[in-house]
Amino acid sequence: MSKNNSTVIKMDEQVLKYKEDLYERTVHHLRVTIPKKIAEYQALAKSCGQDLENDQQDGQTSKKRKLESDYVLMPIEDLIKTNHVIVETHQKFKKAYIELIEIFSVIRGWISLNIPRIEDGNNFGVDVQEDIITQITKLEEVYTSLLDGSENYFASRASLIKKILKHKDIEAYRYSLAQVDEKEFIRFSFSYFDLANNYATTYSLIVKNFSKLETPRPTNASNIY
Numbered sequence: 001m002s003k004n005n006s007t008v009i010k011m012d013e014q015v016l017k018y019k020e021d022l023y024e025r026t027v028h029h030l031r032v033t034i035p036k037k038i039a040e041y042q043a044l045a046k047s048c049g050q051d052l053e054n055d056q057q058d059g060q061t062s063k064k065r066k067l068e069s070d071y072v073l074m075p076i077e078d079l080i081k082t083n084h085v086i087v088e089t090h091q092k093f094k095k096a097y098i099e100l101i102e103i104f105s106v107i108r109g110w111i112s113l114n115i116p117r118i119e120d121g122n123n124f125g126v127d128v129q130e131d132i133i134t135q136i137t138k139l140e141e142v143y144t145s146l147l148d149g150s151e152n153y154f155a156s157r158a159s160l161i162k163k164i165l166k167h168k169d170i171e172a173y174r175y176s177l178a179q180v181d182e183k184e185f186i187r188f189s190f191s192y193f194d195l196a197n198n199y200a201t202t203y204s205l206i207v208k209n210f211s212k213l214e215t216p217r218p219t220n221a222s223n224i225y
């Protein structure tokens with residue numbers, strides 16, 4: 001082959017179809033999926049927050065005191081059972097985290113495939129694309145880490161159960177167990193808020209810059225590179 005000739009490789013048709021599919025899914029997520037998720041998690045966070053506020057207003061008869069009292073009086077065979085509400089809520093959060101990762105990985109995939117070929121100058125739109133890809137990647141890493149760390153609560157609880165079984169006369173371990181379970185319920189409230197907030201802030205960033213994501217260079221409206 002002559003050194004003066006350059007090899008021309010066209011984008012494969014299957015890749016272009018895949019990019020178009022990602023684009024359509026991205027638009028659907030921005031128009032339908034994400035707004036629904038924001039409303040859903042906002043409502044759940046508000047509901048959990050109201051429950052916590054009511055608990056604080058109950059004073060001496062608060063659920064917290066009742067919870068600790070129950071744990072002190074509860075038979076060992078019942079105490080070692082994991083709260084089924086906590087288990088079910090963990091499963092819901094696991095599903096929610098996976099959904100978030102899947103939704104934003106679709107959007108990140110489309111943006112990545114829509115980055116134009118490297119050229120000198122006029123790269124502001126490309127910079128916007130790369131910045132948003134970075135933000136989405138960080139968000140995915142946060143929720144991947146939360147998935148990996150979801151067993152921490154159960155490990156802490158199991159460790160306390162072992163101490164309770166070994167030192168049955170020490171009530172402090174039972175109080176500690178009550179605290180561990182109560183903190184998990186409180187964490188659920190903040191986790192719903194974080195989901196709503198992270199969906200909303202990332203959604204806002206994408207929508208505000210969508211024209212740059214879709215057409216990073218005005219002269220390259222039909223981008224296949």
